[in-house]
Amino acid sequence: MDSDYPLEQTPAVRRRNKVREAILAAAERMFASEGESGLSIRRLAEEIDYSPSAIYKYFGSKEELLEELKDSFFERLLDRVDGVSAANKDFHDRARACVTTYVATATARPHHYAAAFSSVPTPEELAVRRHLSWDDFIATPKGQAFKILVDLVEEGQALGVFDPALEPVKAAKSIWASSHGLALLMIHMPILPDVQPCPTQTDGDFVAYHADIVMRGLAVPAEPPHKNGTR
Amino acid sequence: MDSDYPLEQTPAVRRRNKVREAILAAAERMFASEGESGLSIRRLAEEIDYSPSAIYKYFGSKEELLEELKDSFFERLLDRVDGVSAANKDFHDRARACVTTYVATATARPHHYAAAFSSVPTPEELAVRRHLSWDDFIATPKGQAFKILVDLVEEGQALGVFDPALEPVKAAKSIWASSHGLALLMIHMPILPDVQPCPTQTDGDFVAYHADIVMRGLAVPAEPPHKNGTR
DNA sequence: CTATTTTAGTGAACACTGTTCACTTTTCGA
DNA sequence: TCGAAAAGTGAACAGTGTTCACTAAAATAG
Numbered sequence: 235m236d237s238d239y240p241l242e243q244t245p246a247v248r249r250r251n252k253v254r255e256a257i258l259a260a261a262e263r264m265f266a267s268e269g270e271s272g273l274s275i276r277r278l279a280e281e282i283d284y285s286p287s288a289i290y291k292y293f294g295s296k297e298e299l300l301e302e303l304k305d306s307f308f309e310r311l312l313d314r315v316d317g318v319s320a321a322n323k324d325f326h327d328r329a330r331a332c333v334t335t336y337v338a339t340a341t342a343r344p345h346h347y348a349a350a351f352s353s354v355p356t357p358e359e360l361a362v363r364r365h366l367s368w369d370d371f372i373a374t375p376k377g378q379a380f381k382i383l384v385d386l387v388e389e390g391q392a393l394g395v396f397d398p399a400l401e402p403v404k405a406a407k408s409i410w411a412s413s414h415g416l417a418l419l420m421i422h423m424p425i426l427p428d429v430q431p432c433p434t435q436t437d438g439d440f441v442a443y444h445a446d447i448v449m450r451g452l453a454v455p456a457e458p459p460h461k462n463g464t465r
Numbered sequence: 466m467d468s469d470y471p472l473e474q475t476p477a478v479r480r481r482n483k484v485r486e487a488i489l490a491a492a493e494r495m496f497a498s499e500g501e502s503g504l505s506i507r508r509l510a511e512e513i514d515y516s517p518s519a520i521y522k523y524f525g526s527k528e529e530l531l532e533e534l535k536d537s538f539f540e541r542l543l544d545r546v547d548g549v550s551a552a553n554k555d556f557h558d559r560a561r562a563c564v565t566t567y568v569a570t571a572t573a574r575p576h577h578y579a580a581a582f583s584s585v586p587t588p589e590e591l592a593v594r595r596h597l598s599w600d601d602f603i604a605t606p607k608g609q610a611f612k613i614l615v616d617l618v619e620e621g622q623a624l625g626v627f628d629p630a631l632e633p634v635k636a637a638k639s640i641w642a643s644s645h646g647l648a649l650l651m652i653h654m655p656i657l658p659d660v661q662p663c664p665t666q667t668d669g670d671f672v673a674y675h676a677d678i679v680m681r682g683l684a685v686p687a688e689p690p691h692k693n694g695t696r
Numbered sequence: 697c698t699a700t701t702t703t704a705g706t707g708a709a710c711a712c713t714g715t716t717c718a719c720t721t722t723t724c725g726a
Numbered sequence: 727t728c729g730a731a732a733a734g735t736g737a738a739c740a741g742t743g744t745t746c747a748c749t750a751a752a753a754t755a756g
Contacts, residue, residue, distance in 0.1 A: 275713080354576055408674070411675060413646065416643075422586075451680075453681075506744085
């Protein structure tokens with residue numbers, strides 16, 4: 235059971251990991267520049283001087299390999315947002331930074347981000363996921379990222395800048411949707427930010443602009459004395 | 466030049482169009498249920514009892530065929546939103562309906578909507594699109610859909626419910642991003658709407674909830690007498 | 697009505713793709 | 727050192743989109 239390598243790994247597995255990393259690195263390169271369709275097992279194998287079948291000793295399928303690329307990207311995304319979320323700036327700045335950092339990280343690797351949200355689940359998968367508990371969800375990277383948003387909303391409510399009537403989970407979902415949408419719109423339709431007749435506005439500035447609008451949507455309602463019929 | 470069929474088409478082209486429609490109909494079926502990867506030229510040809518090469522007498526490539534499917538879906542999306550936008554309801558209801566209808570139509574055909582925004586443009590394509598004028602843009606279906614939003618914002622500003630300081634084009638972009646994001650989030654991550662610990666809320670209701678938040682983000686700022694440092 | 701040209705449609709082939717599997721070679725532990 | 731386990735390979739299978747020389751049928755011209 236025990237070996238001569240109590241903490242270090244045995245040279246065999248170190249070599250193996252090295253090959254595995256080489257595969258992932260090459261795959262990362264190809265995927266980042268050419269996307270999912272540009273990443274072929276055969277070209278990948280050629281790139282690292284192995285036979286195509288060798289890849290299958292390290293990854294069960296192309297999909298499994300891709301899953302690993304996406305997951306590592308999502309962890310990176312989470313880290314980034316977590317970083318700015320932890321920085322002790324002014325609340326408004328921090329909230330805005332969460333959105334802008336999210337969008338910036340997403341658009342920096344468009345293929346990764348798009349691929350991370352590319353699969354349309356089948357009805358069967360949907361039935362499985364339907365039985366996921368809240369605790370299981372926030373254990374995943376996506377869940378953790380989501381938790382950051384929930385906490386942000388609650389903090390905003392505690393500070394009195396966000397409407398206390400909002401359910402934090404739903405508000406967080408709204409923020410995520412808005413950020414997600416802007417990131418994908420910039421990735422898939424980069425026409426829009428440029429076609430506008432106000433050329434003074436760059437893409438990056440619009441992200442902050444959008445983030446401010448999103449945050450404004452969660453602010454405390456405008457007129458307290460007025461009779462407010464809706465909701 | 467002139468034929469016996471001044472308004473009607475000649476039987477030859479009518480027959481041809483019939484085959485073309487049959488191809489599109491079969492493609493539509495396969496694509497709607499199995500997505501882009503499930504739509505193969507060969508299976509499609511088999512379905513309509515033609516040889517694979519016959520397809521290429523009607524469509525230059527698989528991509529061209531897909532493009533037509535996506536375009537027709539986008540026109541449908543535009544029609545739907547245009548419909549509710551033209552209905553003379555209360556402004557708030559109408560604005561909310563624009564978002565909810567958009568999201569509902571998108572999620573009703575998840576593969577179509579996801580595919581319509583799936584291509585990551587290459588740097589070359591990006592350079593080409595960068596020289597599109599505003600007029601050219603709003604001539605396209607996407608541009609027209611966008612125009613609806615711009616008009617909506619301007620109307621809201623005229624009614625005094627939206628912040629007059631907003632640039633309508635940018636505000637419209639913000640609305641689109643938020644709607645787009647919610648639609649794709651519901652398509653790709655249907656976990657979220659269900660994992661929330663408030664089971665009284667159904668998906669459809671959340672769309673309206675989100676729409677309200679989005680609209681609130683464009684409303685006139687809260688405190689006029691207060692000193693407002695930011696922006 | 698015939699001759700010619702245009703069009704519709706096909707089958708075989710090309711160059712790919714992911715994946716499997718029997719097989720050899722190398723490596724490692726006892 | 728020997729046997730077992732692991733690493734790696736080549737060939738093959740079943741797909742894919744696409745092309746192209748070719749036939750059969752229809753439309754057109756004389």
